[in-house]
Amino acid sequence: MPAIAPSYFLDPGVLAETLDSMRAGAPLVQCLTNAVVTNFTANVLLAAGASAAMVDFPGESGDFAALASSVLVNLGTPGSEQRASMREAVAAATAAHTPWVLDPVAIGALRIRTSLAHEFAAASPTVIRGNPSEILVLAGSGGGGRGVESTDSVTAAAHAARQLALRTGAVVAVSGPTDLITDGRRSVHVHGGSPMLTRITGGGCALGAICAAFLPAHPDPLVATVSAHAFYSAAATRAEAMSLGPGSFAPAFLDALHLLSPEQLRATAVLS
Numbered sequence: 001m002p003a004i005a006p007s008y009f010l011d012p013g014v015l016a017e018t019l020d021s022m023r024a025g026a027p028l029v030q031c032l033t034n035a036v037v038t039n040f041t042a043n044v045l046l047a048a049g050a051s052a053a054m055v056d057f058p059g060e061s062g063d064f065a066a067l068a069s070s071v072l073v074n075l076g077t078p079g080s081e082q083r084a085s086m087r088e089a090v091a092a093a094t095a096a097h098t099p100w101v102l103d104p105v106a107i108g109a110l111r112i113r114t115s116l117a118h119e120f121a122a123a124s125p126t127v128i129r130g131n132p133s134e135i136l137v138l139a140g141s142g143g144g145g146r147g148v149e150s151t152d153s154v155t156a157a158a159h160a161a162r163q164l165a166l167r168t169g170a171v172v173a174v175s176g177p178t179d180l181i182t183d184g185r186r187s188v189h190v191h192g193g194s195p196m197l198t199r200i201t202g203g204g205c206a207l208g209a210i211c212a213a214f215l216p217a218h219p220d221p222l223v224a225t226v227s228a229h230a231f232y233s234a235a236a237t238r239a240e241a242m243s244l245g246p247g248s249f250a251p252a253f254l255d256a257l258h259l260l261s262p263e264q265l266r267a268t269a270v271l272s
């Protein structure tokens with residue numbers, strides 16, 4: 001199999017329509033996410049036009065997963081109570097057909113989150129989103145990155161991403177300078193973004209929440225996930241142009257998520 005699969009052509013007009021329908025639907029995104037990025041993630045969702053609810057306690061998370069538009073399960077700080085909440089939310093989301101996103105943060109050497117990620121990957125997530133090192137671990141062909149950071153390239157994880165997608169039935173999204181989104185048969189690269197997203201915390205974690213926000217907006221999860229990445233990248237490019245460094249990038253990014261129009265997304269998105 002070649003390192004890079006033939007690209008699937010997606011009309012940029014579809015990205016614009018999906019952004020429009022995400023905002024029109026104002027999805028309620030339940031986030032079970034890590035303690036570092038919770039506030040930033042909620043702000044990113046609100047700026048984009050979605051709603052956020054960090055309902056992550058046992059006894060509540062399952063009930064809420066049945067009502068939410070979509071769910072994010074991010075393994076960044078997986079304490080025992082959060083692990084119980086996540087299991088409850090995954091079971092309820094599955095029963096209620098609520099789409100959900102798995103972000104297997106920093107798996108590899110860390111035993112608890114690595115086995116939890118394998119458990120959840122086998123529970124039919126709609127999307128698995130991670131950096132290249134995380135995707136390689138989940139596919140069974142890597143040892144992990146450096147904490148939450150990747151030590152592998154997107155190209156090095158491309159084959160593993162397709163295999164993981166075919167095995168789990170999930171759309172797999174791999175982030176980096178160029179993002180790769182695949183369902184195992186179709187692959188799309190999203191260019192753009194900003195290295196500033198790696199100089200603030202939560203650049204990848206909030207992208208997982210945006211993927212969850214877009215899932216109810218299009219029936220094809222590959223199209224929804226590509227639209228989410230293209231939107232996020234376009235906003236980051238615009239924010240970088242308006243900022244001096246990480247400190248001013250973060251609020252400029254929220255502004256750009258709020259201001260970016262479907263027409264601007266259609267005109268500036270670069271896919272291959």
Ligand SMILES: Nc1ncnc2c1ncn2[C@@H]1O[C@H](COP(=O)(O)OP(=O)(O)OP(=O)(O)O)[C@@H](O)[C@H]1O
Binds near residue numbers: 175195
């Ligand atoms: N060099 C780069 N140029 C442009 N965009 C980038 C670059 N590196 C990462 N990105 C973008 O940053 C976002 C986060 O990707 P990254 O791979 O850093 O996630 P992550 O490692 O999971 O982050 P987190 O620390 O939140 O877990 C994505 O939108 C990606 O496209």
Ligand SMILES: Cc1ncsc1CCO
Binds near residue numbers: 076
């Ligand atoms: C820094 C950090 N540590 C655990 S989760 C997290 C947020 C970025 O992934």
Ligand SMILES: [Mg+2]
Binds near residue numbers: 105106130
């Ligand atoms: Mg990450």
